Amino acid sequence: MADDERKKLEEEKKRKQAEIERKRAEVRARMEEASKAKKAKKGFMTPERKKKLRLLLRKKAAEELKKEQERKAAERRRIIEERCGKPKLVDDANEGSLKQVCEGYHRRIVDLENKKFDLEKEVEFRDFQISELNSQVNDLRGKFVKPTLKKVSKYENKFAKLQKKAAEFNFRNQLKVVKKKEFTLEEEDKEGPSYLLIF
Missing domain, CATH: 1.20.5 (Single alpha-helices involved in coiled-coils or other helix-helix interfaces)
Structure with a gap:
């Protein structure tokens, strides 16, 4: 009896273990599918690949810059040696x-x-x-170089002409002349100035 119970317990444990393994396998499969879907959406360049690519480009640019500087320094030394000669x-x-x-x-x-x-x-x-x-x-061209002409709209020309006319327009010429004497300050002397009366 005790053996039967042990066997049942062991079978129960095995069954539970198999169930757990089966669930784990399902979860793994789902996670793999999700990661594949993400990779398919993102395309070829994942963030990790972009970082690696940037690092590689920076390293290559730094190496090229270093080589260029070394080449320039060697060229400079060669030119100085050629022009100045070796020190005595x-x-x-x-x-x-x-x-x-x-x-x-x-x-x-x-x-x-x-x-x-x-x-x-x-x-x-x-x-x-x-x-x-x-x-x-x-x-040979002529004394002066002809400037390129600019496009000017018609309306600007008309507006400029109107402004010119307005400037020429004299407001005083348009006023009426009033010949009333009530606004004069002094009465005119009809006889004229005294120095004219002597003659």
């Missing part, structure tokens, strides 16, 4: 070798100043030629 060892040099180094630098400075002067004069001459050609072009 003057620490344990005697007076004669120092004189030769100074003379070499002096010759180089003179040559560079000559080239600079020639280039400045060439630039001035080209500027002069450009201004001369511009003046010749203007002479």
